[in-house]
Amino acid sequence: MGSDRPADEAFRLLSDEIRLDILRAVALAQHEVSGAAVAAPSFSDIYERVDVDNTSKLSYHLGELTGTFLRKHDGGYAFTHAGERVVRFVLAENHRRPAEFGRIDAAGNCLFCGAARLQATLEGQFFMIRCGACDRPAFSYRVTPAQVRAHEEGDLVEAVRGEQAGDFLKMRQGVCPDCAGRLETEVRAIDEAPEYEGLPASFGTFSECQECLRCLGVPLTHAAVYHPESVAFHWEHGVDILGTGVWEFHRYLREGRWTDERVDDDPETYRVDLRRDDASLRLFLDGSAAVTRTERIQRRDHGGGDG
Ligand SMILES: [Zn+2]
Ligand SMILES: [Zn+2]
Incomplete structure (x- = not known):
């Protein structure tokens, strides 16, 4: 009955084909009725869709699921937040391994050697972009089986x-893209460690969810670029930031068009300059990578306009 089962008990509830069928049946019924997630199929709607011996068996299984994965609603059954997560995961078959795909040419330049020879592959079930010249990684992200199934190579x-762009927008707002918990970010100096050799950036952001421990990290310039002022600035100069992969920003760092610098220790302040054509956007960030001030600099000619 309880809704506060520990994780092992909650998962044990799911280790039963009939119960997974019940969750699928509720999703299917909702989908067919109205496409609305709040539709609540009745006991008899569910009984019609699930291969179960009799009503008392269904009633037992529904009782077990209710409180954790289902809730009673409007004379029927609807999902809880956990049921919603689980049923989408099950329907998309995301417990499987993503299908293999060959090397896909990807736009952008290597952060380390600058070569425009990036290629995406599946590595250890992750989506990995590597440089075809120096073999160093440019970007790595999770990819789901459903995502691979639904898209052809370039897509x-x-x-x-x-x-990734959606996740980074949430990161900027301090919201964990996985659990919606609080994501805390701090600026860190990028190490002199050998794996960073040749990296044209001094600072990076390190974000960590206080609830689910998800971590995300990028160069400071790449985190700053998601600020609305920067999204607008780039849009005006023909670049759609939200339609650009974070690995495609590497070239701006390599070309020296994007720079980062620590400008004050008290309070901790960083400055990021994003240059485009003859204009530039300057952002000031605090120690948590929050933008505190922005400045547009129209013409970067000698001496003037640097404020
Ligand atoms: Zn390279
Ligand atoms: Zn989280």
Whole structure:
């Protein structure tokens, strides 16, 4: 009955084909009735869709699921937040391994050697973009079986790009893209460690969810670029930031068009300059990578305009 089962008990509830069928049946019924997630199929709607011996068996299984994965609603059954997560995961078959795909050419330049020879592959079930010249990684992200199934090669890069941009927008707002818990970010100096050799950036952001421990990290310039002022600035200069993969920003760092610098210790302040054509956007960020001030600099000619 309880809704506060520990994780092992909650998962044990799911280790039963009839119960998974019940969750699928509720989703299917909702989908067919109105496409609305709040539709609540009745006991008899569910009984018609699930292969179960008799009503008392269904009643038992529904009782077990209710409180954790289902809730009573409007004379029927609807999902809880956990049921919603689980049923989408089950329907998309995301417990499987993503289908293999060959090397896909990806736009952008290597952060380390600058070569425009990036290629995406599946590595250890992750989507990985590597440099075809020096073999160093440019970007790595999770990819789901459903994502690979739903997209042809070039489209897959686009799909990962879209998901990554959405996640980074949430990161900027301090919201964990996985659990919606609080994501805390701090600016850190990028190490002198050998794996960072040749990296044209001094600072990076490190974000960590206080609830589910998800971690995300990028160069400081790449985190700053998601600020609305920067999205607008780039849009005006023909670049759609939200339609660009974070690995496609590497070239701006390499070309020296994007720079980062620590400008004050008290309070801790960083400055990021994003240059485009003859204009530039300057952002000031605090120690948690929050933008505190922005400045547009129209003409970067000698001496003037640097404020
Ligand atoms: Zn390279
Ligand atoms: Zn989280």
